[in-house]
Amino acid sequence: MPYINVNGARIYYEDYGSGPRTIVFAHGLLWSGRMFDAQVAALSGRYRCVTFDHRGQGQSELTPSGYDMDTLTQDAAALIESLGCAPCHFAGLSMGGFVAMRLGARRPDLLRSLILLETSADPEIPDNARRYKLGARLTRVLGSRLGAPQVMATMFGRTFMSDPVRAAERAVWQSRLAANRRVGVHRATIAVADRKGIYDEITRITLPTLVIVGEEDVATPPDRAKRIAERIPGAQLVTIPHAGHTSTVEQPAAVNAALERFLAQLD
Numbered sequence: 001m002p003y004i005n006v007n008g009a010r011i012y013y014e015d016y017g018s019g020p021r022t023i024v025f026a027h028g029l030l031w032s033g034r035m036f037d038a039q040v041a042a043l044s045g046r047y048r049c050v051t052f053d054h055r056g057q058g059q060s061e062l063t064p065s066g067y068d069m070d071t072l073t074q075d076a077a078a079l080i081e082s083l084g085c086a087p088c089h090f091a092g093l094s095m096g097g098f099v100a101m102r103l104g105a106r107r108p109d110l111l112r113s114l115i116l117l118e119t120s121a122d123p124e125i126p127d128n129a130r131r132y133k134l135g136a137r138l139t140r141v142l143g144s145r146l147g148a149p150q151v152m153a154t155m156f157g158r159t160f161m162s163d164p165v166r167a168a169e170r171a172v173w174q175s176r177l178a179a180n181r182r183v184g185v186h187r188a189t190i191a192v193a194d195r196k197g198i199y200d201e202i203t204r205i206t207l208p209t210l211v212i213v214g215e216e217d218v219a220t221p222p223d224r225a226k227r228i229a230e231r232i233p234g235a236q237l238v239t240i241p242h243a244g245h246t247s248t249v250e251q252p253a254a255v256n257a258a259l260e261r262f263l264a265q266l267d
Helices: 031-042 067-084 095-106 125-141 148-155 158-162 164-176 182-193 222-231 254-265
Strands: 003-006 009-016 022-026 048-052 088-093 111-117 209-214 235-238
Touching: 003 067, 003 209, 009 031, 022 031, 022 067, 022 095, 031 088, 031 111, 031 254, 048 067, 048 235, 067 088, 067 095, 067 182, 088 095, 088 254, 095 111, 095 182, 111 254, 148 164, 158 164, 209 222, 209 254, 222 235, 235 254
Parallel strands: 022 048, 022 088, 088 111, 111 209, 209 235
Antiparallel strands: 003 009, 009 048
16 A cells, blocks of 8 residues: 655555646545545546545544644645655645645645635634534544434535435445544544635635536535635636535546546646
8 A cells, every 4th residue: 555654644645647747636524535536537547646645534644633724735745745746736625625725825836737626715614613523523432433424415415315326326435434533533524624714815826726516515515616716816617517515426527527628728
């Protein structure tokens, strides 16, 4: 298994393809690089595709600290430099998008473009933050399995959740949620709930930027994506029909098509 030690953490990553350009993928809260399987499969024939797990999640090290968005951004920057990926296209979904925007504003030298999926430049809504913190505390005591069905309804849109044909697929993703390490979930969720907004900072981003949002996203609704696209000069906004907070899994063909169009303009 490939691991790399960066910024005081042992980070798990996977590296596919060998094209002249690199795409680095950063996953959302409670998941891992596996949420980009369909994108890697579609793009690794022409791009080097790197996925990694944030500290405390997936297969990366459970560290005592460092779950705040600034430290995760430093992790990502160190990984890009250590793996020789720069300048890369950087795709971040939800929490990965929090990291991506900070990279775009603070370390544009490492990037060729930004791809922001189902994310927000604002602080967490107070009611949501309280709910997330309560869920994190319960998970730390009781484990991830008990709350997995409720979390699924936030992470995926109604179309995916109600489609009988995709029942087996839902079961796979629910089992992955249930397998999360309780301490890692607690630390990462608290950090997301307490994060500071970056809305004022993203005006500094001058990189080509694609903003993608699922039309059924309830965690970071489409109006949040619109605020980002309007704030970053020249950003493009794409709404994915019949997708929620995890469009890469729910509607992979539509997401892949949006990525292909955007990357074709640049490469």
